[in-house]
Amino acid sequence: MKVSRRYVDSSSFKMALLFTILLSASAAILCYFLIEFGRRDFLRETEAAIDIEISMLSSFENTEEQLLPYIQRRAKDDAVVRFRYENQKGVLLGGSVDPMPEHIQKITEGVLGFDLLTAHGEQAFAAKIHTFEDGSRILVARNVHELIASYERLIHLSWLIMMLMLVVVLVSFGISHFVVSRINRIAATAQNIVETGDLSQRLVIDSRWDxxxxxxxxxxxxxxxxxxxxxxxxxxxxxxxxxxxxxxxxxxxxxxxxxxxxxxxxxxxxxxxxxxxxxxxxxxxxxxxxxxKGKRSQHMVEVDLGRIIQDVAELYEPLAEEREIRFDLRTSGNVTIKGDGDLLFQLFANLVDNAIKFAPEKSVINLSVGREGQFVVVLIQDQGPGIADDEKEKVFKHFYRGDASRSTPGNGLGLSLVRAVAGQHKARISLDNASPGLRVRILFQPYQ
CATH class of the missing domain: 1.10.287 (Helix Hairpins)
Structure with missing residues (x-):
């Protein structure tokens, strides 16, 4: 049963939408708390400062005689605070708030707000009124212009954070939808392969950046x-x-x-x-x-490839002499590697055996071992018919035999073993046309 593509897309969209809603709610809650806590701190600080002033004023026993000098002194010492002291009838007795502001608003319970003219223009003030026992009243006002400015900056910052969070939400929605849809698509393809057994199916790749x-x-x-x-x-x-x-x-x-x-x-x-x-x-x-399967990896020791090639040449020399074929063996430099000597002997023996089979009589087979850059290179070259380009990869498969080898003895497993041994030693093997003949080139990592 194939997984519906519409179901996969719908599921990924729902998951991405849920993630977006959660992120949006988190952003809204964060901005709300920033604004609300800023407002509360602003009111708490202002009201506490005014209450301290009123507490000091209410402690005076002789209200008018003590209040007026205190008000004048405070006005000189602190330009932020202002007073208006009036009798029961509202006649001004002292202070700089005169006349009483026309536009007064209630900021919170017991706290008033209005604008007063200062040296820097009209600025906002917050005030509370205290009534004495004799019926006189005093208005204590504090300049809250800087606090309000800071609070407005906090609001602007909160809105900026909200906008940035909105951008993050939109980008996150796109990314989450992209990620979830890709994961679901991978899962759908894998499930379809499991259910149908069709290993020719492949995952769709429509981007390269992720x-x-x-x-x-x-x-x-x-x-x-x-x-x-x-x-x-x-x-x-x-x-x-x-x-x-x-x-x-x-x-x-x-x-x-x-x-x-x-x-x-x-x-x-x-x-x-x-x-x-x-x-x-x-x-x-x-x-x-x-x-x-690497079952012989524990037999890896330091081996001399020059010595192994020489042993192989000596083993096959009688067979080569029957067809008047001569070996041209050359070794140079340090050609030791870490490997399994028995497997490497079998590898080179198979290659030399193939070279003798396909080389014409009275020809030469070149065997060379040397250093090339950071690699140890082994070359085995004959003067036979070579291998067609379209068969060079096929000859390493089990039981494969090309047209030129069908009349020769063998079971088609020699080069399969060669590739397996080369893979065990992390060596790279290539087949090149030598015109005439075939050149087998094997690159090994030197012994460390």
Whole structure:
């Protein structure tokens, strides 16, 4: 069952919308508390300062005689505070607030607000009125112009924060919708692959700047590798069935022919040869599988590639002399690496064996080991027909045999083992046309 694309998009949109709503609510609450706490601090500070003044004034016993000198002195000492002292009838007795402001507003319970003319123009004042026992009243006012300016700046800052948070909300909505939709799309593709078994499907990549696109690219490479491995398993299975069918059919026919007959030693040798051929195929497959799984990695030690190449040349020299083929062996510099000597011997032996098979009689096979920059390089070059460009990658597959090798003995696993050993040693192997012949080039990391 395929996952509906509409359902995936709807789900990602809902999740992104929920995230946006939560972020918007958080921004609104933050701005509210900034403004409300600023207003409360402004009122608390102003009212506390006025209450201190009134507390001082209410402590005087002889109200008029003590108040007037105090008011004059305070007016000189502190330009922020102003007074208006009047009798029961509202006649001014002292202070600088004269006349009484016309436009008075209530800021909060018991606190009034109005504007007064100062040296810097009209500015805002907050005031409270205290009535004495004799019925006279005094208005204590404080200049709150700077406090109001600070409070307005706080409001502007709060709105700026709100606008920035709105931008963050919109960007977050886009990012969250993008991220969730990509994740859901990856999940939908993965689920579809699981349900259908179609490994040819790939994740859609419509951008290159985000990490999810990089992840999708890695997953596509992962899927391609799995698909290639699965195809390789199927191909190997088919090749095994094809390669074993002929010897098994022949073996069965030979055994069938021996029924009710006297068995000669030569016939037993023939049957054993067929069985050994089949066992050799399975042994090669198991050997390649063990190498690819890294089961021999614990045998890595310092080895001299020049010595190994020389041993391989000595082993195959009698076979080469039968066809009048000569080895041209050259080694130079420090050519030691960290590796498995037995596996490396098998690698070079397979390559030299192939070179002898395809090299013409009375030709030369060049074997060289040396340093090239930071690498140790091994070159094996023959003068045979070479390999077509479209077959250079295929020859490393299990049981693959090109047109030129169908008439030669072998089971098509030699170069598969070569690649497995090279991979075990983190070496790079390439095949180049030498005109004539084939040049095999292997680059190893030197021994550290």
């Amino acid at each position: 990490d999810l696109s990089n992840l999708s690219e890695v997953l596509n490479g992962f899927l391609a590798k799995i698909e290639d491995l699965m195809n390789g398993v199927r191909e190997v299975s088919n090749n095994i069935a094809h390669d074993l069918r002929t010897p098994l059919s022949g073996l069965r026919g030979d055994i069938e022919a021996l029924k009710h007959r006297t068995v000669h030693e030569e016939q037993i040798d023939t049957l054993l040869s067929d069985v050994d051929h089949i066992l050799a195929i399975f042994h090669a497959l198991l050997r390649i599988a063990n190498i690819e």
